[in-house]
Amino acid sequence: MTPGNTPPAVDSGGEAPPPRRNRWCATTAWALRLGAVVVVTLLAYTSFMAYMLSCLVWPLLLVSFATTLYRRTARAALDFAVVVLCFAGLQGGFAYRHRQVEHEAAPVIAAVEDFQRAHGHYPKELSELPPSVWTAxxxxxxxxxxWQGAGGAPCWYREPDERRKAYGITCVTFVFLKHTYDSERRRWYSWD
Incomplete structure (x- = not known):
C-alpha cells in the first residue's frame, strides 16, 4: 500500500476507531453559536421590538445545550458558556437601554420639578410643561x-393623586419589564 492509502489503525480490541468528525462541521457549529451570542446581544441593545426576534435564537441555544448535556460530552460546558454569554449580553442590553431612558427622561424630570417649585404642586398634565421639553x-x-422613549420604549407620566403625593415616570423596556422613576426617592428602579 502507498502511504496515502494506509488502512485505519486497529486497536488492541480488533475494532477500527470511530471516524474523525468533519472539522468544517464543528467549526460551523461553533460559528453559529457565537453568532447567536452576537445576535442576542445586539438585539437587546437595539430596541424593545428588535429584541422580540431573539425568541428565535433562545430555543435553539437551549436545545443545543440540552442535547449535549444528555450526551454527556465536554461540549456541554462550552454550550453552557454560550448560554451564559447570551444572558450576559441580554443584561448588558437592558442596562444600556435603561441608561438611555433615564437620559431621555432627565429634561422631563427637571421640567416637572421646576413646575413644582414655581406653582407649589406637580402638573396634572404634561402639556402644562414648556414646549421646549417636548421638542427633544x-x-x-x-x-x-x-412619549416614545429610547429604542421605541413607551413612556408615560403618572400624576400625583390622593394616595401618592409624588409623580412617577414609567417606561416599558421589554415586554413586561418596566423602568420607573420614583420622585419621592429620586431614583430609578426596574420591576415586572
Whole structure:
C-alpha cells in the first residue's frame, strides 16, 4: 500500500476507531453559536421590538445545550458558556437601554420639578410643561401623558393623586419589564 492509502489503525480490541468528525462541521457549529451570542446581544441593545426576534435564537441555544448535556460530552460546558454569554449580553442590553431612558427622561424630570417649585404642586398634565421639553422627545403626546422613549420604549407620566403625593415616570423596556422613576426617592428602579 502507498502511504496515502494506509488502512485505519486497529486497536488492541480488533475494532477500527470511530471516524474523525468533519472539522468544517464543528467549526460551523461553533460559528453559529457565537453568532447567536452576537445576535442576542445586539438585539437587546437595539430596541424593545428588535429584541422580540431573539425568541428565535433562545430555543435553539437551549436545545443545543440540552442535547449535549444528555450526551454527556465536554461540549456541554462550552454550550453552557454560550448560554451564559447570551444572558450576559441580554443584561448588558437592558442596562444600556435603561441608561438611555433615564437620559431621555432627565429634561422631563427637571421640567416637572421646576413646575413644582414655581406653582407649589406637580402638573396634572404634561402639556402644562414648556414646549421646549417636548421638542427633544420623539413622538411626544403631552396631552396623553406619554412619549416614545429610547429604542421605541413607551413612556408615560403618572400624576400625583390622593394616595401618592409624588409623580412617577414609567417606561416599558421589554415586554413586561418596566423602568420607573420614583420622585419621592429620586431614583430609578426596574420591576415586572
Amino acid at each position: 422627545l420623539p413622538n411626544a403626546a403631552p396631552n396623553d401623558l406619554r
